[in-house]
Amino acid sequence: MYEFNYRKVDSVAAAVEAMQQAEDGKFVAGGQTMLPTMKHRLASPSDLIDLGGVAELTVVNVEDGNLTVGAMTTHAAVAASAEVQRAIPALARLAGNIGDPAVRNRGTIGGSIANHDPAADYPAAVIALGATVQTSKRAIPAEEFFTGMFETALEEDEIVTSVSFPLPEAAAYMKFENPASRYAIVGVFVAKTGGEVRVGVTGATACAHRGLLLEEAMGGELDASGIDSVELPVEQMNSDIHASAEYRAHLVKVMTKRAVEACR
Amino acid sequence: MSTVSMTVNGKAVCGEVESRTLLVQFLRENLGLTGTHVGCDTSQCGACVIHVNGKSVKSCTMLAIQADGADVTTIEGLADEAGLHPMQQAFMDNHGLQCGFCTPGMVMSALDIVNRNGNELDESTVRKELEGNICRCTGYHNIVKAVQAGAKAMGGS
Numbered sequence: 148m149y150e151f152n153y154r155k156v157d158s159v160a161a162a163v164e165a166m167q168q169a170e171d172g173k174f175v176a177g178g179q180t181m182l183p184t185m186k187h188r189l190a191s192p193s194d195l196i197d198l199g200g201v202a203e204l205t206v207v208n209v210e211d212g213n214l215t216v217g218a219m220t221t222h223a224a225v226a227a228s229a230e231v232q233r234a235i236p237a238l239a240r241l242a243g244n245i246g247d248p249a250v251r252n253r254g255t256i257g258g259s260i261a262n263h264d265p266a267a268d269y270p271a272a273v274i275a276l277g278a279t280v281q282t283s284k285r286a287i288p289a290e291e292f293f294t295g296m297f298e299t300a301l302e303e304d305e306i307v308t309s310v311s312f313p314l315p316e317a318a319a320y321m322k323f324e325n326p327a328s329r330y331a332i333v334g335v336f337v338a339k340t341g342g343e344v345r346v347g348v349t350g351a352t353a354c355a356h357r358g359l360l361l362e363e364a365m366g367g368e369l370d371a372s373g374i375d376s377v378e379l380p381v382e383q384m385n386s387d388i389h390a391s392a393e394y395r396a397h398l399v400k401v402m403t404k405r406a407v408e409a410c411r
Numbered sequence: 412m413s414t415v416s417m418t419v420n421g422k423a424v425c426g427e428v429e430s431r432t433l434l435v436q437f438l439r440e441n442l443g444l445t446g447t448h449v450g451c452d453t454s455q456c457g458a459c460v461i462h463v464n465g466k467s468v469k470s471c472t473m474l475a476i477q478a479d480g481a482d483v484t485t486i487e488g489l490a491d492e493a494g495l496h497p498m499q500q501a502f503m504d505n506h507g508l509q510c511g512f513c514t515p516g517m518v519m520s521a522l523d524i525v526n527r528n529g530n531e532l533d534e535s536t537v538r539k540e541l542e543g544n545i546c547r548c549t550g551y552h553n554i555v556k557a558v559q560a561g562a563k564a565m566g567g568s
């Protein structure tokens with residue numbers, strides 16, 4: 148890891164200002180992706196701006212039919228939160244199955260979605276629940292937030308401050324995990340919100356996305372009977388040592404069926 | 412260089428670090444606390460697990476400067492004059508270690524498991540909770556037994 152200037156800030160405004168002053172700055176949240184990336188010298192920021200001391204980023208509350216989770220809320224805190232367990236139990240379970248306990252004690256929801264690893268869990272939930280990503284500049288709808296592999300709609304000096312999830316009538320997440328890292332080989336989040344059924348898919352392709360073909364096959368209901376006959380575009384699926392494209396396409400359907408079953 | 416100060420195993424310590432100094436480097440190289448091991452340096456193996464403000468973290472994936480002001484516990488902080496901590500004793504009694512390289516991380520993770528799940532742990536809970544700790548000697552059966560026994564002993568039964 149190359150040396151950098153470490154900047155500890157105590158507010159979102161101070162973090163943005165520090166970023167604007169830095170030659171080539173980066174934010175760090177839980178550091179569970181950022182520090183390994185810097186060790187590999189895949190990133191070598193001039194300044195590392197630590198969001199760890201920004202208290203305003205750790206709120207969790209339910210208001211006006213929305214669960215809002217502050218960006219710096221750790222996976223462990225989401226998993227253990229009585230409020231999240233009551234409002235969207237599937238989200239608490241998702242957080243409790245990210246990585247391992249030590250990763251969950253540091254890793255954050257804001258870091259996870261800002262990083263947008265194609266195998267990360269949260270993006271599937273953010274998309275299926277039709278969440279809104281609140282930033283230091285604006286509110287970004289889930290479907291516009293994830294733009295490509297490790298790419299999001301965020302600008303350089305823009306901070307995710309929280310994620311707001313409308314409360315669903317039913318929701319479930321099923322992941323076929325890599326047994327070594329626990330990242331999703333394929334993860335499918337199914338949610339019914341305001342009468343509408345949505346499917347969020349992660350791990351399968353370069354970019355977390357809405358499973359429109361799957362939604363169509365369900366005809367707006369929590370009904371998986373038509374899933375088997377869906378033809379997913381195999382050529383768009385990831386293929387690596389863990390799973391071929393064909394296998395991933397198959398897994399998407401299996402995970403979807405299991406998630407629908409778990410919703411009912 | 413910056414100065415960091417923290418409490419390590421109940422003692423106030425301070426030292427000069429670079430921004431990029433990892434917490435595990437600070438513990439091992441500045442403080443000479445070499446019980447915390449580096450197995451992978453890539454956040455996977457859990458040999459470096461310690462407690463920061465009461466929670467388990469991988470000390471290879473945290474900067475020393477991020478622990479400024481924190482309360483840190485390492486494997487060296489467990490035993491006292493009376494002898495080994497019950498969890499350490501349980502690892503010894505249950506043959507929970509072979510080469511011992513992973514053991515400090517296993518023990519620190521085990522204590523975190525007890526903190527969150529209590530003293531009566533079933534096997535599947537322990538296995539799931541130890542997902543972040545890898546034993547190169549693959550002695551998992553006895554490690555799981557040791558964690559269960561240690562948890563019980565900590566409860567005083």
Ligand SMILES: Cc1cc2nc3c(=O)[nH]c(=O)nc-3n(C[C@H](O)[C@H](O)[C@H](O)COP(=O)(O)OP(=O)(O)OC[C@H]3O[C@@H](n4cnc5c(N)ncnc54)[C@H](O)[C@@H]3O)c2cc1C
Pocket residue numbers: 173174175176177178179180181182198218219244245246247250253254255256257258259261262264266267268269301305306307308328329330331454455
């Ligand atoms: C062993 C291991 C196993 C893992 N397993 C899983 C898994 O099963 N599923 C899964 O989903 N993830 C997994 N992860 C990733 C983990 O969830 C990370 O915590 C997460 O990807 C990044 O979150 P972080 O808070 O650590 O962010 P950091 O590493 O601090 O930051 C990541 C990136 O996001 C940016 N960033 C962070 N916060 C913000 C913000 N508020 N606004 C704007 N930009 C920001 C940073 O600048 C950086 O580019 C694993 C990680 C490890 C080490």
Ligand code: FES
Pocket residue numbers: 448449450451452453454455456457458459460469470471472
């Ligand atoms: S050395 Fe830290 S996880 Fe392996």
Ligand code: FES
Pocket residue numbers: 507508509510511512513514545546547548549550
């Ligand atoms: S006892 Fe040798 S690595 Fe676990």
